[in-house]
Structures are given as structure tokens and as C-alpha cells.
Amino acid sequence: GGWSITGGTVTNPGIWSYEGVAGAHIGFSGLCFLAAIWHWVYWDLEIFCDERTGKPSLDLPKIFGIHLFLSGVACFGFGAFHVTGLYGPGIWVSDPYGLTGKVQPVNPAWGVEGFDPFVPGGIASHHIAAGTLGILAGLFHLSVRPPQRLYKGLRMGNIETVLSSSIAAVFFAAFVVAGTMWYGSATTPVELFGPTRYQWDQGYFQQEIYRRVSAGLAENQSLSEAWSKIPEKLAFYDYIGNNPAKGGLFRAGSMDNGDGIAVGWLGHPIFRDKEGRELFVRRMPTFFETFPVVLVDGDGIVRADVPF
Known part of the structure; x- marks a missing residue:
């Protein structure tokens, strides 16, 4: 059988399933590798030769303009068509607790929000904005030649200078991607990428679970009834094995048949001491590798523990 990321009825999504999108990106990156190897081998093509001298010559400002224009078109197209649903599926949108997510068109937000x-x-x-700027800047660099002093001062004819400066110019994007993945954002939905460590640290999902149980x-629902209405997804998010900072901990056995990976929720145990106080398990801090079972009451007073 198939599976659904929302836990709902499985339907055939066609090629653009969760795995299909991932596979397409892997395949495209492989094609980029092949293109790079091809250009490495066939570096002395006629197109790269000066017609007047017959010697290899790269017009690097024009090449920059071509690539900037094409990347601008791709950027604009993604924002204006793919994300908005004008010609494409939209993107994954969900609620703050990652329970109602689905692929849907998104309207651009032009305000401060x-x-x-x-x-x-x-x-x-x-x-849309960055793509428009890239298209205009690309056309500018295609149609306007740099002044000779600027050309020489910035070493625009030197391939090493051009390549290294272009890496530096876009390197910030890697920091943005790493930051959004670590801290969470609209580009890294909980359903697709899992919770962040800060959601574990703050008991983000635990608070919502207790709020729903209290409600x-x-x-006048019984404790069992109240807990039975907690969505499995919400309970699963509040599992320490889903904390990305825990690394390979909480994984045991062979991965190929799922051993050591949580596949279901058996329920919520409630502990009480002999006075009838409800006890709660102290959450394991993110950067501890081992931690005793500490049971505290509603006032935060330790009432019992199971040491290492």
C-alpha cells in the first residue's frame, strides 16, 4: 500500500509526490554535475575563441549577464507561477502546529508581513521581486560594457577572480537555508522536515497537548477521553527522537525494517504518587545524552526519580 504525509486516505498523486519532488531535485543536481564535467572537458570550443586572433577568450561580463538573466527568469517564474498556483501546484502550507498542512496556491505578501x-x-x-531585479540586472550587463578602469580594477578578465567573487556573492544564501532549517520557517514545514530543537526546548507541542486536554x-470529558482526542501527529511531534539536535540517539536496530523508529502512539501514561498528586516526567534537555527519569508535581517539586 501507499502512504500519505497527512495520514489521510491514500490517493495516487502522480509523479509530484513527496518522493517525486525529492527525486526530481536529486536528478537535476546530477544533470548539473554532468554539465559541469562536460564543460570541464570541452573547454576549448569555438564559441570561446576570439574571432580576430583565434585564441581562447572568454567575455566574462557578458557571460555573467547571460547567467544572471537566466537565473532571474527561473527565480521570477518560481515565484510568479509555481508558488502562486498560476501555473503550478503552489507550496506546502500548514498551521503553527503542523496538523492541517497541504499543497496550495499562495498569494504574494507585498507588505511588511x-x-x-x-x-x-x-x-x-x-x-517575484528578486527575479525581476535579476532579469533587469542581467539585461544591463548584457547591453552595457564596464569602463576599462573598473574592468582592470576588479580583475574582470581573470577567471579565478570572477568565480571566487561569485561564490562570495551568493554564499549568504547557504546561511539563510541553514538558518531557516535550524530555527524553522515557512520554507521548512514541520510535516515535511520535522520539529526544530527549540520546539522541544520550549515544550511547544506539549503545551498545546495540555491545553487541549484541559479544554x-x-x-466534562474523562481524562481518557480528553487524551484520546489528541491527534497522533501532535503527540508524535512531542517525541524526543524527533528533536534534530539528538542526532543518532534513540535509534536502535536495522533501519531497513524500521526497528527503533517510532511508528505509532500507544497512549499517554499518567503517574501519581501515594498522595494522589499527578506527576510529570522532566523533559530531557537537548544537549544531554543521558538523563534520569525525574518525576515532578504541578508545582515543579521533585517527588520521585529513577537514577541512571
């Missing part, structure tokens, strides 16, 4: 990393509309508006008890 577009700078909020958790607002999906900012993804569309950013790519259920206020409606």
Missing part, C-alpha cells in the same frame, strides 16, 4: 519568515506569501513576493476536561 512578507518579511516574517513564517508567512508563506513572503516566498512568492521575494522570488476537554472543562467540557
Whole structure:
């Protein structure tokens, strides 16, 4: 059988399933590798030769303009068509607790809210704006020659200078991607990439679980009924094995048949001492590798423990 990332009824999504998107990116990166190898081998093509002298010659400012224009078109197209759903599926959008996520079109957010990393509309508006700027800048570099002093001063004819400076110019994007993955954003939904370590540290999902249980008890539900209404996804997010800072901990056995990986929720145990106080398990801090079982009451007083 198949599986659904939302836990709902499985339907055939076609090629653009969760794995299909990942596979397409892997395949495209492989094609980029092959293109790089091809250009490495066939570096002395006629197109790279000066017609007047017959010697190899690269017009690097023009090459820069071509690549900037093409990357601008791709950037604009992604924001204006793919993300907005104008010609494409949209992107994954979910609620703050990662329970209702699905692929849907997104309208660009042109106000200050577009700078909020958790607002999906900012993804569309950013790519439209950045793509437009890239297209205009690319056309400018294709049609305008740099002054000779600037050309020589910035060593624009030197391939090493051009390549190294271009790496530096876009290197910030790697920091943005790493930062959004670590701290969380609209580009890294919980359903697709899992919780962040800060959601574990702050008991983010635990607080929502207890809020729902308390609301259920206020409606005269039994403790068992209130807990049974907690979505499995919400309970699963509040599992220390899903904390990305835990690395390879909480994994045991062979990965190929799922041993050591949580596949279901058996329920929530409730501990009480002989006075009838409900006890809660102290959360393991992120950067501890081992931690005793410490049971505290509602006032934070330690009532029992199971040492190492």
C-alpha cells in the first residue's frame, strides 16, 4: 500500500509526490554535475575563441549577464507561477502546529508581513521581486560594457577572480537555508522536515497537548477521553527522537525494517504518587545524552526519580 504525509486516505498523486519532488531535485543536481564535467572537458570550443586572433577568450561580463538573466527568469517564474498556483501546484502550507498542512496556491505578501519568515506569501513576493531585479540586472550587463578602469580594477578578465567573487556573492544564501532549517520557517514545514530543537526546548507541542486536554476536561470529558482526542501527529511531534539536535540517539536496530523508529502512539501514561498528586516526567534537555527519569508535581517539586 501507499502512504500519505497527512495520514489521510491514500490517493495516487502522480509523479509530484513527496518522493517525486525529492527525486526530481536529486536528478537535476546530477544533470548539473554532468554539465559541469562536460564543460570541464570541452573547454576549448569555438564559441570561446576570439574571432580576430583565434585564441581562447572568454567575455566574462557578458557571460555573467547571460547567467544572471537566466537565473532571474527561473527565480521570477518560481515565484510568479509555481508558488502562486498560476501555473503550478503552489507550496506546502500548514498551521503553527503542523496538523492541517497541504499543497496550495499562495498569494504574494507585498507588505511588511512578507518579511516574517513564517508567512508563506513572503516566498512568492521575494522570488517575484528578486527575479525581476535579476532579469533587469542581467539585461544591463548584457547591453552595457564596464569602463576599462573598473574592468582592470576588479580583475574582470581573470577567471579565478570572477568565480571566487561569485561564490562570495551568493554564499549568504547557504546561511539563510541553514538558518531557516535550524530555527524553522515557512520554507521548512514541520510535516515535511520535522520539529526544530527549540520546539522541544520550549515544550511547544506539549503545551498545546495540555491545553487541549484541559479544554476537554472543562467540557466534562474523562481524562481518557480528553487524551484520546489528541491527534497522533501532535503527540508524535512531542517525541524526543524527533528533536534534530539528538542526532543518532534513540535509534536502535536495522533501519531497513524500521526497528527503533517510532511508528505509532500507544497512549499517554499518567503517574501519581501515594498522595494522589499527578506527576510529570522532566523533559530531557537537548544537549544531554543521558538523563534520569525525574518525576515532578504541578508545582515543579521533585517527588520521585529513577537514577541512571
